[in-house]
Amino acid sequence: MKIVILNASPRKEGNTNKALTYLLERYKSDDISSFDLVDYDIKHCMGCLNCSKTGECVFGDDMDIIYDAIDAAELLIFTTPVYFNSVTSIGKQVIDRFQRNYARRFILKSKPKVDADKKGILFATAGSKEKNHEFDGVRMPVDLMFKANGIREYETIIVEDADKHDIENIF
Numbered sequence: 001m002k003i004v005i006l007n008a009s010p011r012k013e014g015n016t017n018k019a020l021t022y023l024l025e026r027y028k029s030d031d032i033s034s035f036d037l038v039d040y041d042i043k044h045c046m047g048c049l050n051c052s053k054t055g056e057c058v059f060g061d062d063m064d065i066i067y068d069a070i071d072a073a074e075l076l077i078f079t080t081p082v083y084f085n086s087v088t089s090i091g092k093q094v095i096d097r098f099q100r101n102y103a104r105r106f107i108l109k110s111k112p113k114v115d116a117d118k119k120g121i122l123f124a125t126a127g128s129k130e131k132n133h134e135f136d137g138v139r140m141p142v143d144l145m146f147k148a149n150g151i152r153e154y155e156t157i158i159v160e161d162a163d164k165h166d167i168e169n170i171f
């Protein structure tokens with residue numbers, strides 16, 4: 001299975017990366033492409049809406065690598081720590097750039113709305129426990145990001161209380 005990981009944690013030795021190694025033990029795939037988003041030159045979406053007319057983004061930056069990788073993916077894993085009840089800023093920056101893929105599927109209709117063979121996982125770590133929908137700010141943008149990429153079937157895993165315990169013991 002071709003797995004693509006978009007890792008929105010800025011901390012390479014942090015909780016999210018540590019927990020991710022345990023998640024990946026589930027899969028026997030030797031075809032995993034992992035992108036530490038913080039290492040890539042990805043510009044902020046400027047809302048020019050060129051993609052709504054042409055299906056193309058005006059920027060020619062590293063997002064092109066991510067677009068190509070996701071086209072080929074069978075499983076897309078989006079990983080992020082919870083920062084201020086949301087995805088990290090680099091994560092949101094990348095999510096906004098998927099407006100290009102949203103436009104292709106839902107505005108221009110040049111691609112099918114759903115790729116039935118593509119699945120997803122939202123994988124987040126958080127310092128606290130969720131009591132009253134605090135992590136919805138992670139779930140909702142990622143839900144739309146999956147839809148923009150044709151993914152309707154996905155699993156959500158949130159590792160709570162991640163700062164108080166060894167990740168090995170809670171996942």
Ligand SMILES: Cc1cc2nc3c(=O)[nH]c(=O)nc-3n(C[C@H](O)[C@H](O)[C@H](O)COP(=O)(O)O)c2cc1C
Pocket residue numbers: 009010011013014015016017080081082083084085086125126127128129162163
């Ligand atoms: C800037 C910042 C904001 C955070 N905001 C939250 C938050 O709103 N809710 C929460 O549960 N944890 C919050 N945390 C804790 C992180 O979610 C937690 O430590 C996470 O596992 C960090 O993953 P990382 O090591 O991959 O960055 C925050 C941490 C930082 C650094």
